[in-house]
Structures are given as structure tokens and as C-alpha cells.
Amino acid sequence: MDCIFCKIANKEIPSKIVYEDDIAVAFEDINPQAPVHILIIPRKHIPTSLALTEDDKALVGHLFLVANKVAEEKRIADRGFRLVMNSNEEAGQTVFHIHLHLLGGRVMQWPPG
Ligand code: 5GP
Ligand code: ZN
Numbered sequence: 417m418d419c420i421f422c423k424i425a426n427k428e429i430p431s432k433i434v435y436e437d438d439i440a441v442a443f444e445d446i447n448p449q450a451p452v453h454i455l456i457i458p459r460k461h462i463p464t465s466l467a468l469t470e471d472d473k474a475l476v477g478h479l480f481l482v483a484n485k486v487a488e489e490k491r492i493a494d495r496g497f498r499l500v501m502n503s504n505e506e507a508g509q510t511v512f513h514i515h516l517h518l519l520g521g522r523v524m525q526w527p528p529g
Contacts, residue, residue: 417461421513425459434489439475440482442518451521452490452497456482463512465503483518492520500528 423429425441432444434454445453456479462468468476480499487493497520502509 419461419513421455421457421511421515422461425457435482435486437482439478442482442486445517449517450519450524452492452519454483454486454490454518456486456516456518457513462514464509465501465514468514479516483516486518487520490520495520496524498524 420429424431424443431446433441434444435442435456438459440456440458442454442456445455458472458475458479460472460475462472483499484493487497497518500517500519501514502517
């Protein structure tokens with residue numbers, strides 16, 4: 417499959433991986449929008465959050481637990497951080513393999529742009 421994030425998970429494309437296990441991979445975003453900007457993806461190819469099924473419930477929960485672990489390691493857990501998953505075009509989704517953005521290390525604005 418011609419998916420850039422599947423290739424990153426399989427290490428066919430290099431990235432700065434900060435965490436990985438059987439279910440998920442976390443790596444630094446190539447174009448960071450904050451001092452900490454990590455993407456957390458499932459190894460399973462799922463194009464958008466809209467394609468999630470009942471079978472994916474544990475997988476989605478796991479992405480959040482990985483995000484917590486990385487936030488602790490990056491020392492932004494207590495300061496605060498933001499988790500974002502963009503779905504489809506108006507949200508700004510550009511890579512169609514679901515990913516949680518973990519953003520932190522600076523004050524975030526609300527509402528987001
Ligand atoms: P989206 O816009 O789909 O929510 O987020 C896609 C993210 O993937 C963007 O923040 C973009 O910088 C990042 N990205 C796109 N291609 C690559 C890549 O090849 N390597 C890494 N590490 N990040 C990428
Ligand atoms: Zn994929």
C-alpha cells in the first residue's frame with residue numbers, strides 16, 4: 417500500500433521514532449508546530465477516524481495511553497499538552513492514516529485556527 421505512515425511504521429521511510437510496540441508507533445512530526453510535536457499512529461492502516469469500527473476500540477484507547485507515556489517522557493504532562501486528530505479536508509487532514517498529534521512545550525491558543 418502506498419501510505420507514507422505505513423512505510424514509517426515498517427521503517428521503509430526513516431523517521432525519529434520515540435516509542436513503538438506491537439500496536440502503535442510514535443515519531444516526531446517532520447514539520448513541528450510546537451516544541452514537542454509527536455505523531456502517534458496505529459500499525460493498522462485506517463484512513464480516517466470515520467473508518468473506525470467496534471473492533472478498533474482498544475486500539476484507539478491504546479493511542480491515548482501511548483500519548484500519555486510520551487507526554488510524561490517529554491516532560492509536558494504536568495504543564496499541559498494537546499491531542500488532535502484531524503478528520504477529512506476541512507479539518508486539515510493531509511495524511512490518510514489516522515494519527516494523534518501530541519503538541520506541547522508552549523501555550524496553546526483556543527479556538528484553534
Ligand atoms: P494531518 O494534516 O494529516 O493531520 O497531519 C499530517 C502530519 O504529518 C503533518 O503535521 C506533517 O508535518 C506530518 N508529516 C507528513 N509527512 C511526514 C513524513 O514523511 N514524516 C514525518 N515525520 N511527518 C510527516
Ligand atoms: Zn497507512
